[in-house]
Amino acid sequence: MSEERSLNFIEEIVEGDIAAGKNGGRVLTRFPPEPNGYLHIGHAKAICLNFGLAQKYNGKTNLRFDDTNPVKEDVEYVDSIKEDVKWLGFEWANELYASDYFDKLYDLAVELIKQGLAYVDDSSAEEIAIQKGTPTEPGVANQYRNRSVEENLQLFAEMKDGKYPDGAKVLRAKVDMASTNMHLRDPLMYRIKHTHHHRTGDTWCIYPMYDFAHGQSDAIEEITHSICTVEFIPHRPLYDWFIEQLALFPSKQYEFARLNLNYTVMSKRKLLQLVEEGHVDGWDDPRMPTISGLRRRGYTPASIREFCERIGVAKRENMIDVGLLEFCIREDLNKTAWRRMAVLDPVKLVIDNYPEGKTEIFHGENNPEVEGGDGSREFPFGRELWIERDDFMEEPTKKYFRLGIGLMVRLKSAYIIKGESVVKDADGNITEIHCSYIPESQSGNDTSGINVKGTIHWVSADHAKSVEVRLYDRLFQVEDPGNEDGDFKDYINPNSLHVLPTVYVEPDLINAKVGTPVQFMRKGYFTLDKNSTPDKLVFNRTVTLKDGWVKK
């Protein structure tokens, strides 16, 4: 195994801990999504990091749903998250829920009250916000801070028993109202929400806040390395404070910079807006940066894992170019996807000297990158073909290697042809191209001695199948739509979806399967859309091929 990639800073920490014999060398990470939305490529980074660490250091990873806010959460999201993590290729050790710990968390809160380190506050949200001060002015304590342990115990029990309406009271940790760290100014631990929870039903009407659920859940599970994103750095002192006061297992929090991808948005709020306002087809629209969107677009789990490996892990803010994601999927698909011919923008080609009614069967290897071609398939050839409109130029420029009047080109896996004439309609658009073919130039036994610079793809007009193809482009016109003036939706690319209703493909493509990508030669990688029917096949373009030809 030549793992030549250097360690990222978290791997260094883990290796340091193992070397120091910390936790007996045990590594237990967790991936802790809140089930309030679909996973996106940013989550993939966290997933690959957490699961990857465990794999690398003989550890395990728990999947834990951070379901402490019932008003936002739903089983729909739980199910999609599990599907996406599995699809990415990872197996969790345990499927857990913060809500599994509601009893324990309640007991821990009571414990803190007994220690005189938590109190029930009757203030309104607005009052509490004012009393907290600002980053530059210290907060001030209120009269509730001095309630007796007994009173707090009773009030907290009454909160739990449903004696108070939403917002009437909260439980707060007694830390330091004057701390320069806002999160330490007596943070809220519990709030009242008479809301049905997707797992605990109506058992509870008080729910713990993130700060009093996350670290405690980590400790209960004895997570060794609790990895989150940098915006949680200010929470770390609180994370440690609760664990220390309650003498729990000392899980440690480490932070890395979240992924930013250009030409898209990554916040759940914004993604939800795109879905709800109908700017996209749903969470799995192929233009979405969600895992399910990328899957429907034709991305493979391996390509996403490779991407996450390549972007690295550090603490500084970053903006990754989607070009890297595209590179990763091309690299993967080049080695695995079968080649097929499809004409996206068809124009009729007639071979004048080829016998009418004659059909020949040619064949082509499935994948030239694989030893032996990975098998082959057959396709028919005839007098009338479809070729790409832009593979013909009536008056070709000097560096044009395709078909033109007087120009010769090879039809992939078939004959060399020479452009002869065109037929145009009243508007001057070319409706037919006429050519002649060189009978001795048949692919495989070419005795013509002719060398041509270009090869183009084609399909037989008599045998081609018609399918729909959807071409996708970036969803936004600017690199960082969330950071522009005005609404991010003002920057949506109006041409992000281009539907080609009539694309001619070689007959074998009726065997295409959802989840099995193919390369349309010279055009890109495509995948069958999940909503295809036998009568109407729909292909999504995953990504174009790299185009090294720049028109002069």
Add this chain to the structure above:
RNA sequence: UGCCUGAUAGUAUAAUGGUAGUACGACGGUUUUUGGUACCGUUUGUCUAGGUUCGAAUCCUGGUCGGGCAACCA
């Protein structure tokens, strides 16, 4: 005005006091029945000003710039 973070080619990421390297991109070339792939080459960098040191991207001091922090969200 405060606190917490961070700063290395266009982008991302290494170098852990000792030759600033890698990948993607861009550009050029070779091969090619995909203007793809593969292969080769070129290109561009340590935020700034001082200091310590034989030697600083790395350590120290000051500054500049970016991000985060005042949800009964996570």
